Amino acid sequence: MTVTDRSHELINTAAQAAADKLAHDIVAYDVSEVLSITDAFLLASAPNDRQVKAIVDEIEERLSKDLGAKPVRREGDREARWVLLDYVDIVVHVQHSEERVFYALERLWKDCPELDLPEEAKATRGKTEEHAKLRAAEEAAELDGDWR
Numbered sequence: 001m002t003v004t005d006r007s008h009e010l011i012n013t014a015a016q017a018a019a020d021k022l023a024h025d026i027v028a029y030d031v032s033e034v035l036s037i038t039d040a041f042l043l044a045s046a047p048n049d050r051q052v053k054a055i056v057d058e059i060e061e062r063l064s065k066d067l068g069a070k071p072v073r074r075e076g077d078r079e080a081r082w083v084l085l086d087y088v089d090i091v092v093h094v095q096h097s098e099e100r101v102f103y104a105l106e107r108l109w110k111d112c113p114e115l116d117l118p119e120e121a122k123a124t125r126g127k128t129e130e131h132a133k134l135r136a137a138e139e140a141a142e143l144d145g146d147w148r
Helices: 006-022 049-068 097-103 105-107 127-147
Strands: 022-032 038-045 074-077 084-085 090-096
Touching: 006 022, 006 038, 006 049, 006 090, 022 097, 022 127, 038 049, 038 105, 049 084, 049 090, 084 105, 090 097, 097 127
Parallel strands: 038 090
Antiparallel strands: 022 038, 074 084, 084 090
16 A cells, blocks of 8 residues: 555645644655555654644644545544544644653654655754754753752
């Protein structure tokens, strides 16, 4: 099996929507050879719960409006730490940056081919790590301030 044209269309539209809402580290994997339930996974992350929700909402709206696709399942809404959108052909994972680092889904799917994405989506690579370093520096500065 390989990723269908429909799956490519869904992945690219979802990736562009995520990039438009400033998602970090957008990546897609062709999982069609190892999973029978879907063709591809799209992973994206954001530094806070509100942004996770905004990215998920934008992906849902864009896929519905542009491609007439609605998720058959949506999980993780309440906490907005890891939201999963299941479109059957593709599954979208939008994670809070901390969950992204902790669960490291890329390690699970590293043997699967990576799918080419729109340039704006590719440009988001490395943002989660940048954000984590910035947060650590801010927290260290706060601690230093508390000790003085």
